[in-house]
Amino acid sequence: MPQTAVIDSETGLTLKELARRHGLSAAGKLPSLRDYTRQLWSYRHFISSYANAKVTSSLGRTRLGVFWQVLTPLINAAVYYVIFGVVLKQKSGVENFVAYLCTGVFIFGFTQSVVQAGIQAVSGNLGLIRALHFPRASLPLAITMVEIRNMIASMAVLIVIVLAFGEPITLEWLLIVPIFLMQCVFNAGLALAAARLGSKVADVKQLVPFAMRIWLYGSAVLYPVTRFTDHLSGWKLYLVEANPLLVFIDLMRHALMEDVPLAASPVVLWLEAIAWTLLVGIGGYVYFWRGEKGYGRG
């Protein structure tokens, strides 16, 4: 840097040395991962109240208000039921197709809405980012919290549907909680990664609907998983069956329903789910943290 100005001619210090001597820290320096996590923890109240604010402001002008949190998943399930259950009569292989379909639609919808909202978590809040100082990961995490709240309402609806279509309550229902928690962590990682991607390349937002569509068909949401084993083999089958959403959906179906065809044995599915949760949860967080100081640029 040839232009580095020398001040205070007596000491002949460069500005950089002067800053170091007086213990000033560089603005825009990336904090260590541990410091960043600590900062983020101290902003937990901001994250939760921001999430609450988002829910209130998005539903604030509708007449039904918070009731939409329950209504949206219900309508969603009804639409898919009419198309795949009534019109196309795709019931082969699964006894309780309605419960099967709804579980898939709801679990998939959770991740889908997190990704869609996550893409805009940073790029849609540039005003806030340029005005105030807070760990930026607060924004995608708040969005994940909004979707978690929506999903809890959806889960209540789902449980009513599953019961109404004749599934008994068993001990296996207890597994719902760990599966849900794993998916929450997985989704948070996904939201963080999506937020950084969306802040760098605005074009990603245009591709998300297509990516989600492919993911939907690859996750055996609308038809039995056995379709994959019937039509695919070798590495293609591996690829499809390692799909994290397929794993989460399968596990949830296994927990909620008595007689379901699965892509693999439950133990394998559990191991896969844990691996995906750790990989995406930690990976997404680290990936977002690495970009922390560039988010204000837009």
Add this chain to the structure above:
Amino acid sequence: MADTMTGSDRREPTVIVDDAHVVYRVQQSATPGTGSPLASFKRIITGTKPATLREVHAIKGVSFVAHKGEAIGLIGTNGSGKSTLLRAIAGLLPTDKGAIYAAGQPSLLGVNAALMSDLPGERNVVLGCLAMGMSPAEVKSQVKDIIEFSGINERGDFSSLPMRTYSSGMGARLRFAIAAAKKHDVLLIDEALATGDAKFRRRSEQRVRDLRKDAGTVFLVSHSEQSIRDTCERAIWLESGLIRADGPTADVLKEYEAYVKR
């Protein structure tokens, strides 16, 4: 000059800006001719930068040292890079080249801090305070004071109405009140004094003086030469991203006035 140098050597620097460059990247909607699918496909193949991505070099190498207890006014014509420089010092905008060092975390006190317009003023106060890093207990004890200071409740209970129903002056007052509720090491003030009516202006100037007492260093961006003259002993004149003058307020303002009148 010799005595000022030894003087500045003894004083403690709080903000050091070392040859800082700030570049905005602006993605525009396409202009005719460059926006056809064929043209953008060609750009992707040849790897050239899209014509819609424009770079604005807002700060082009600025260096200075600010010391503890100083109040520095930033002046310059519109678009000269004053607000950008403040944001870079606050660490909200990254520098492309050079570096900015600061003691503690500088806080930017601006009038355009975005809040949620669908939410009532009261909840925005809570949200804003939490975003500045206050604990819920601190927020609770402050909310009332902040709303009272902003004076939005002078004409009835506005604090429970959504912010989109506020007049622009009321919104600006509330935002200023939120930002001024916290004590800061280095305080950056962006045109905040120019908001509201005469009564609120008096109150906010008093608040800034109080904040100055606690803060190590204050930077003030304002188009009002009077408020710079009143509050700052040193002024920096920025013009198209470069420092034109840096020195005692009276001298710099004289030069600046001569330049503007020309």
